[in-house]
Amino acid sequence: MKLLIVEDEPELAAGLESYLRGQHYVCELAATFDQAQEKMLLYEYDCILLDLTLPGGDGLTLLQELKRQRPAAGVIITSARSAVDDRIAGLHLGADDYLPKPFFLPELSARVAAIVRRRRFDGTNEVRVGELLVEVARRAATVAGQPLSLTRTEFDLLLLLLANQGRVISKGAIAEHLSGDAAEQFDTFETVYAHVKNLKRKLTEAGAPNYIRMVYGLGYRFDAEQG
Incomplete structure (x- = not known):
C-alpha cells in the first residue's frame, strides 16, 4: 500500500x-x-x-x-x-x-x-477468493487454511491485484506502487516480472488456481473467475 x-x-x-x-x-x-x-x-x-x-x-x-x-x-x-x-x-x-x-x-x-x-x-479486514484468504490488517495469507509465506513486496503485490480484481494493471503502475519514487530509477520491468512470477508460483504451489494472468503488452490482471 x-x-x-x-x-x-x-x-x-x-x-x-x-x-x-x-x-x-x-x-x-x-x-x-x-x-x-x-x-x-x-x-x-x-x-x-x-x-x-x-x-x-x-x-x-x-x-x-x-x-x-x-x-x-x-x-x-x-x-x-x-x-x-x-x-x-x-x-x-x-x-x-x-x-x-x-x-x-x-x-x-x-x-x-x-x-x-x-x-x-469495502471496510473488511478479510478478502476471500475461493480457498485463498487474505487478512489485510495482519498481513497474512492462507490457501485452504495453510499459511502462505510471502515477502513484504509479494504481499503488497497481492493486495494491489486483489483491490483491482478484473482490471488490468500496467507494469509501470505496479512498479510505481511497490517502489514509489524509486521506480523511476529502473529502465526495465524485470523486477516487476520477478515479483509476479514468484507470487504466481507460491500461490499455485499452495494449491490455488492460476488467478494472476498476463495481458500481453498491457500488464497483469487478477481473474477470480478463471482460476
Missing part, C-alpha cells in the same frame, strides 16, 4: 516516513504546495496525509483540486490548524479524517489502515 506524506517540517516528515515504512507502507514525500500538487494529480495513492500550511499555498486548495479530479482519493488532514472551521472545511471538501497535531503515530497508522480497508476492500 502506498502513501503520500505532504509535510513541510523535515523532522516530522522523516519521522512519519520511518514509522509508516515500518508498518509496511511505501511512502513518498512532498514538502511544498507545488511538489504535492504534482504528485497528487499524477500518481495514485492508497491514502494521502495532508498538512494544510505549506510553502507556496494552502492544503485546502490542494484537497479541492484533488477531489475534483480524483474524487475517490483517501485523505487524512494532519495539521496544527485545529480550528473547528478548518476541520469542517476539510471534511466538506472530501477529506476522510482530520487529525490535529501533535498526534500519536499508532493512532495515525490505525486511521490510515481504516481508510485503506474502506476504500480498497
